[in-house]
Amino acid sequence: MILTVKDLDVYYGKAQALHEVNLSIEAGEFVSVIGPNGAGKTTLFNAISGFVPHRGQINFEERPLPRRPDQIVRLGIIHCPEGRSLFPYLSVQDNLNLGAYRLKVGDRQINTELETVYQLFPVLKGRARQMAHTLSGGEQQMLAIGRALMGRPKLLMLDEPTLGLAPIVRANISEALRAIQQRYRMTILLAEQNATFAFEHSQRIYLLETGQVVRQGTADELRADESIAKSYLGG
Amino acid sequence: MTPALARPKWQLIRYALYLIPLVFLFLVPQLFAQNPFLLNVLILANIWAIFAMSWDILSGYTGQISFGHSFFIGLGGYTSALLSLATGWSPWLTIPIGGVVAALGGLILAAPALRLRGPYLALITLVIALALQRLVPMLNLSSSGAEGAILCFPKCFISYNVTTKYYYSLILLALVTVGLLLVARSRLGRAFEAIRDDEEAAAAAGLHVSKYKSLAFLISGFVAGLGGAFLVNHMTFASSGLVLSLNVSIEVIIAAVLGGMGTIIGPIGGAYFMVVLREYLRPLGIWRFFIFTLLAILVLFFLPRGLFTELRLRLRQFWRQLFPSTPVSYRPLQAAADQADGAPRPLQSVPSPKQAGDASDWLLEVKDLRKAFGGLLAVNKMSFGVHPGEILGFIGPNGAGKTTVFNLIMGLFHPDGGQVRFRGREITGWLPHRVVGAGIARTFQIPRPFAHKTVAENVAIPALSGRHFARSRSIRREEWVQRCCARTGLLAKADIYPSELPDADLRRLEIAKALATDPELLLLDEPFAGLSLAEMEEISQLIERLRREGHAIVLVDHNMRGLMKLVDRVVVINFGEKLAEGRPDQVAENQDVQEAYLAGGGR
């Protein structure tokens, strides 16, 4: 197991946002957390990457996680958040370069990394000198994913990467995810409301409702479950 | 404390307690007759207390942080001095005129301040005060003295002895205190607090935010100007250092913060502490400013809530232990009982729900609405309508532009094109409070209660906006508040603070706040997000009941799950444009809708 989350509780004031969430990912696995709006997916991600205080145990490569988000990032857990958190007044290229901030590598290695990202998202190469805030929503999402990839993640966490995107862009991102997974055997944790999208990519799936894991299993198992198919897959 | 839930007996006792120090202060000249220095210090303390309170009503109560109170003080002071010099009028005339001029100055300052928030607001107050300080010496007002000082004008308090001046200052202080307390406890004061806590939510509650902010500047300016004019008459001169310098503003803020912001009474204590310390440090000579500043930094650093707020909290605990408070009992209102039975509310003529599909009689009509942020079209060619008494589902994936449409209807954003009509009247681009006044209320996706107020006090804020008075003078506000609480099932929790409420009750509170403006149309922004199935069911029933009581409702959600039974019609949007419209079952079969919701990526 590369990541294990055990009995995770998160409170916002007195309101409990997560109840005893348990979750684990094996190296090279693609796991999704699905569930409706407000179920706690983003909270779960923010807890793992250190942005919200929590109770319970989170281990990465069998060791407990450090406290601060930047320390967690330096271990190789890279979180591509909802809302993207780009640097709006830096160029696309500078945004990507900063993605490699955690690595102690020279310009040449960064440039190969850059080429990889540009290969996945050719649109970004054309806009390398443009400021991030001038990009369209879909391009910004690609940039956010690209920036995360620049840090050579051991675990990549993607929070709602298809949110509010046009079908064509979604297809683009879908394709890139598949490429990443196949080429680099990257471990990926995905949070999605769009269950169809999640089922398409994942090996295993956790269903989160009102802060609790209500179902978990392989994608095939859950797809066969009638109630889930009905509520989440529109079948 | 709201009148709706006032505990008059305790309130009276608390006010009576304030009298004790007042009586003591009245006796000071008798007790310390041999000590004119003390009296002089206390006169200054009284004046600074007036300054600090005037700051508190603006900055502590309304949240408009001013760093340039010397602007008001200087305007008041110089006006009084110049008038006296030019006309020889009595101080009793020039002091109030000074206050009025400073109040007008407050209105002038409010003009840029209304557009600014946070650090920008603090900056502009600071800068305008600095500008006045630089400007006055350049006007060559003075016949004598440097730095724009005006010395010894004919009519001031020169002929009065210290004791008389002391009494005058004390009376002025008492008047100002009572006046500001009345303001703070009135509708005005509650509107101020609501604006401080959450400006947007206050606007959604129907408060005319700009008007109330301007009033806060006006009141604060008037009081500070009065104090400044009194100070000048007391000192018998006006000078830059006395009333205009940045140090004056700093000292006023120190006094108010030391005493406790937003308490009105606290700053009096803060001012006394500060002035007495400052004046009794005089023997230290050139060291006194150093010591004083250092002490101020230390106190602020370690007690940022203020000396007297801390003291009050301790005292209140002690008081609670002595007299455990009895829980407030609510009169079981007939209205509340009625509502529990689901009977239609008596206040409003209930329009009969129209049949779906009848397009002739819209309550709300949105036509070709358009809004772009930067280059991004957030809403485009958006047209739909709401019939009286229907529940319309407004559906779209996250980021589709649903909340933006709400904000455009409510007047939070100005549309780039298109029209919004309500009951046949064009309301496009109206300010939020007018839209609320016309009869539309909204809830926020993430509940935004006023955190420092109880449930009932929260509901009382939108009840301030006046629409329900205009419609029915027959019902008292406290009764109205209780009724709104009862209709949403919150009556038993009326005295609880929002931080103690579970999620579902926060949604109810949002709805209760919206109901308190007496709307015909309710816009509910994702009332089900994050709720459990049981809670969703409860809120659904509540919404169903509200519809039976005659409200039209627009219900936003990101998908149709759980909405199918509740809604009469559905509008589906995506990428800021309308995708489909019709009965839920029709829409569910629509090809485009299926594409938007059910199609994954990768096709």
Place this chain on the structure above:
Amino acid sequence: MSTLAEILISGFLISSLYALVAVGFTMIFGVAGVMNLAHGAFVMVGAYIAIWAATMMGWNIYLAFSLAIIGMALFAPLVYRLLVRPISKRPVIVFLITLLLAVLLEQTMALLFSTTPRILPRLVTGDIYLLGINISYNRIVASLIAVGIIGLLWFTVQRTKTGQAILALSMNRKGAALVGIRAERITLLVWAISGALAAVAGLFSASFLGISPLGDRLPLVIAFSAVVLGGLGSIPGSLWAAFIIGYAETITAQFFPEARGLVSLFILIVILTIRPQGLLGREIA
């Protein structure tokens, strides 16, 4: 002709010093979200450290200058750590305490050095006759150094990893954490840079304008004006603004000497009223 030359040249000198003050102020606001109202006092304290070393201890002037710059580069982060960070969640208190710190520093300098204005010895002596006016070498060196420092800063911010981290942190704190930037370390560094820049500005202005502890808070107002005019937190904006204000002041001083002190305030009021997001307006995040 000589009036024009006078305006061009002394406008440039004064503007480059303003730029030093403004950049330091805006960097702290950008990265830490704090309006450091003691920034103007930092300028003055820097000058007094050098005055103490050069005139009272008889140090070599270069050594004295270095001591002042290093001193402020250490003092400013200390202020952040001890005074500002613990109360950073209460913006009103931060505003007030940094303002009080400015007063305290003024009082301290008044106690240590008395209130009489002092002049710092020049870095270099001699004059040059240029375009019909006399300019001291000291002023020329000062503005060259100021421009050099700003250029160096510009290069650092644009081209180095740490500089990019500073920009990133000022644009999006969460994003910065997500790429592994240590916010605390960068913030301390920025306070140090800001302190050092303030000291340099103080050194040069004290060497040709003189300095007194209870000044009219001009540096602070300048910093404000430049920063608001340029857009809070925007480094290029503050540089532009510093030069606009510097020249506006020089021109006014030439024709209406009395109104000189009002220029920056006037610009500030107009900008805050008309375009609060500044020249190179970013959204107020």
